[in-house]
Amino acid sequence: MEEHDLNIDLNIAITASGYLSRTYADAVRGTGQIIELPRSGGWLIRNDIPGTPYFDAAGPYPLFSCSDWNELPADLKNLSGTLVSIRIVTDPFGGFDEDILLDGFPHIMRRYKMHQVIDLEQEPPRLPENHRRNLRFARDRVEIKKSIYPVELSEEWIRLYGILRHRHNISGAADFERWSLKRQLRVPGLHAWSAIYENEIAGIALWMTHNKYAYYHLAAYNTNGYSCKVSFALFDEAIGFFREQGFKAIDLGAAPGLAEDRNSGLLRFKKGWANRELPVYLCGRICDQIKYETLKAINHVSGNHFFPAYRDRPLKQIA
Numbered sequence: 001m002e003e004h005d006l007n008i009d010l011n012i013a014i015t016a017s018g019y020l021s022r023t024y025a026d027a028v029r030g031t032g033q034i035i036e037l038p039r040s041g042g043w044l045i046r047n048d049i050p051g052t053p054y055f056d057a058a059g060p061y062p063l064f065s066c067s068d069w070n071e072l073p074a075d076l077k078n079l080s081g082t083l084v085s086i087r088i089v090t091d092p093f094g095g096f097d098e099d100i101l102l103d104g105f106p107h108i109m110r111r112y113k114m115h116q117v118i119d120l121e122q123e124p125p126r127l128p129e130n131h132r133r134n135l136r137f138a139r140d141r142v143e144i145k146k147s148i149y150p151v152e153l154s155e156e157w158i159r160l161y162g163i164l165r166h167r168h169n170i171s172g173a174a175d176f177e178r179w180s181l182k183r184q185l186r187v188p189g190l191h192a193w194s195a196i197y198e199n200e201i202a203g204i205a206l207w208m209t210h211n212k213y214a215y216y217h218l219a220a221y222n223t224n225g226y227s228c229k230v231s232f233a234l235f236d237e238a239i240g241f242f243r244e245q246g247f248k249a250i251d252l253g254a255a256p257g258l259a260e261d262r263n264s265g266l267l268r269f270k271k272g273w274a275n276r277e278l279p280v281y282l283c284g285r286i287c288d289q290i291k292y293e294t295l296k297a298i299n300h301v302s303g304n305h306f307f308p309a310y311r312d313r314p315l316k317q318i319a
Contacts, residue, residue, distance in 0.1 A: 017189025018208035027183035042066030059088035069096035105283035116274035160220035195230035
């Protein structure tokens with residue numbers, strides 16, 4: 001199969017669920033304002049540029065999805081007079097033509113990370129021995145339950161995510177506030193599984209879905225969850241469900257961090273389940289070149305390794 005054989009057929013009607021839904025964009029907007037992209041069916045989040053009267057926009061964390069990528073350049077051009085820049089990370093199942101994407105993002109379009117993918121239309125991969133051993137260990141110790149109403153997990157989810165935040169010193173876009181964590185559980189197309197150890201929830205894993213594509217979203221565990229290796233049982237249960245429900249593919253994500261660490265333990269965990277890799281792209285559009293260069297100069301930024309470059313460090317106040 002070629003690299004994009006798994007991509008969404010744009011002739012298929014796509015329901016507004018998962019990362020495609022306004023509900024999700026609203027849940028992760030922080031203090032920003034939602035921008036609707038009416039032609040393409042996507043969403044951006046407009047943010048203040050600190051210390052300035054200006055604004056820029058970004059796709060919702062962690063991925064930007066839309067229903068018609070061919071219309072995205074027209075949507076972006078209509079925003080040129082209101083923003084300094086726009087940044088997105090693309091959906092690995094986007095189905096876009098790279099020339100169309102370049103039309104919308106002429107200033108930067110580069111491969112950002114390789115995502116681990118399970119093509120459910122292929123034979124399932126044989127799990128590595130370490131995965132099989134840990135899966136048996138977890139299955140012997142915990143019960144996995146799928147939530148009918150994920151919002152009922154709100155308090156447990158917030159508590160577990162607090163453990164995750166402290167354990168990994170989470171900051172930036174993934175440092176969700178309490179209201180955001182609760183609202184994400186209400187997103188159409190969200191699926192949640194819990195691992196039960198001695199009658200208590202030891203871990204929760206969340207998955208977003210739209211149009212028969214599933215995306216690993218977030219997971220968090222307590223001390224018992226880590227010691228019982230519940231991540232293996234939670235993944236196994238979710239993957240089996242999506243396969244049985246006739247889903248086409250599952251995106252497991254990539255290594256954490258801005259710079260992809262191919263030796264990370266989390267990446268090894270994801271690779272053990274996957275049978276494909278697909279790229280995601282970091283894309284940037286400069287809407288106002290003069291303001292963009294002014295912000296770079298004020299903040300003494302010369303390179304272009306980060307986009308937008310003026311956000312590479314805390315911005316200085318404009319007098």
